[in-house]
Amino acid sequence: MNIAIVCYPTFGGSGVLATELGKALADKGHNIHFITYQQPVRLSGFHANIFYHEVRVPTYPLFDFPPYETALSSSMVDVINNHDIQLLHVHYAIPHASAAYMAKQILAKQGKKIPVITTLHGTDITLVGRDKTYSPVVTFSMNESDALTAVSKNLRDETYKNFTIDKEIEVIYNFVDVKRFHKKPVDAFKKLIAPNGEKIIIHASNFRKVKRVDDVVNTFLLINQQMPSKLLLLGDGPERPVVENICRDCVSADNIKFLGKQEQMEDILPIADLFLLTSEYESFGLAALEAMAAEVPVVSTNAGGLPEINIDGYCGYMCDVGDIIGMSNKAIEIVKDEKTFLQFKANALTQAKKYDIKNIVPLYEALYENLFKIAKAILLNLCTRQ
Numbered sequence: 519m520n521i522a523i524v525c526y527p528t529f530g531g532s533g534v535l536a537t538e539l540g541k542a543l544a545d546k547g548h549n550i551h552f553i554t555y556q557q558p559v560r561l562s563g564f565h566a567n568i569f570y571h572e573v574r575v576p577t578y579p580l581f582d583f584p585p586y587e588t589a590l591s592s593s594m595v596d597v598i599n600n601h602d603i604q605l606l607h608v609h610y611a612i613p614h615a616s617a618a619y620m621a622k623q624i625l626a627k628q629g630k631k632i633p634v635i636t637t638l639h640g641t642d643i644t645l646v647g648r649d650k651t652y653s654p655v656v657t658f659s660m661n662e663s664d665a666l667t668a669v670s671k672n673l674r675d676e677t678y679k680n681f682t683i684d685k686e687i688e689v690i691y692n693f694v695d696v697k698r699f700h701k702k703p704v705d706a707f708k709k710l711i712a713p714n715g716e717k718i719i720i721h722a723s724n725f726r727k728v729k730r731v732d733d734v735v736n737t738f739l740l741i742n743q744q745m746p747s748k749l750l751l752l753g754d755g756p757e758r759p760v761v762e763n764i765c766r767d768c769v770s771a772d773n774i775k776f777l778g779k780q781e782q783m784e785d786i787l788p789i790a791d792l793f794l795l796t797s798e799y800e801s802f803g804l805a806a807l808e809a810m811a812a813e814v815p816v817v818s819t820n821a822g823g824l825p826e827i828n829i830d831g832y833c834g835y836m837c838d839v840g841d842i843i844g845m846s847n848k849a850i851e852i853v854k855d856e857k858t859f860l861q862f863k864a865n866a867l868t869q870a871k872k873y874d875i876k877n878i879v880p881l882y883e884a885l886y887e888n889l890f891k892i893a894k895a896i897l898l899n900l901c902t903r904q
């Protein structure tokens with residue numbers, strides 16, 4: 519099939535998932551056209567059947583706010599018309615679902631029926647979309663999508679709770695390419711970070727308030743009082759200066775390193791002994807799943823969809839949001855004894871395999887095929903009636 523994918527090109531989970539989905543579909547022979555304002559971060563290298571279309575938003579002195587959504591709809595129409603696109607899949611509702619609705623209407627006037635799938639990722643529903651500034655448009659465009667998917671049961675339920683949705687939301691969990699993440703740790707790198715065999719704890723996020731990265735640091739400080747350990751903070755975002763200040767002022771400053779945005783997560787995660795995710799909310803927690811695929815146990819909060827991914831007492835532990843004492847105790851419980859640690863590691867990998875790319879991508883393909891068949895039948899019906 520010829521499929522257009524719209525997403526945020528940044529390090530956020532929705533962009534990562536959309537890009538990995540596009541790459542996996544391309545490997546299976548589909549032609550994938552990404553429409554974004556920048557090349558997606560995980561889209562490096564050459565793929566014979568992947569195409570990237572940049573949305574340009576011309577500036578004009580009148581525009582205090584350049585109309586990105588209008589430019590995006592126009593790009594969608596252009597790509598769909600010129601590349602024989604059969605289906606449009608948008609990731610993150612705002613503003614992609616409403617831009618897709620506009621494109622769909624324009625194409626309908628030209629006699630084309632393009633099915634639109636909207637995948638909800640989290641903050642588009644729980645944080646941003648619920649705000650009354652956006653909610654009428656988000657509700658309308660979700661209902662106008664031909665299919666709606668959510669990345670966890672929790673996100674599906676939150677969507678039903680907070681919006682008036684008149685269609686089924688299918689849960690298609692996020693996925694990870696276990697083969698890619700399950701690597702042997704690079705010993706030289708591990709030695710560089712932890713020269714005396716200290717435990718390595720990793721956190722990765724976009725450093726937004728919802729991630730409570732200060733809780734990561736404070737949990738680590740409690741762990742560090744009890745066992746030699748190092749904390750690696752991956753990613754970047756608005757809260758980083760605040761977190762850096764906390765770290766500079768603490769006694770263990772030398773044991774905390776900020777590595778910034780990293781594209782090669784699969785090379786870094788395997789050196790970790792533990793992954794910490796202290797978020798106020800996560801619809802899914804893709805970063806935690808990638809850690810599990812690298813055989814790393816996870817200590818997280820029990821917020822949102824995390825209990826669907828991180829199984830308490832099996833591949834990690836969960837505590838209430840803000841319970842840094844609980845999280846530090848659970849972290850120590852996992853790593854302090856070799857037998858327990860190895861068991862949690864093995865379980866993390868087993869758990870990640872349930873969400874392996876090869877189990878999840880066919881679910882999207884089945885959805886595409888179904889929608890495409892329906893669209894074809896509608897067009898055929900229209901033609902025979904004329």
Ligand code: GMT
Nearest residue numbers: 530531532639640641800801802803804
């Ligand atoms: O976590 C973020 O702020 C980024 C955001 C995004 O849309 O890029 O992540 C959301 O989507 C990810 C992929 O589906 C999920 O794994 C994250 O849990 C979700 N984040 C939140 O719900 C806060």
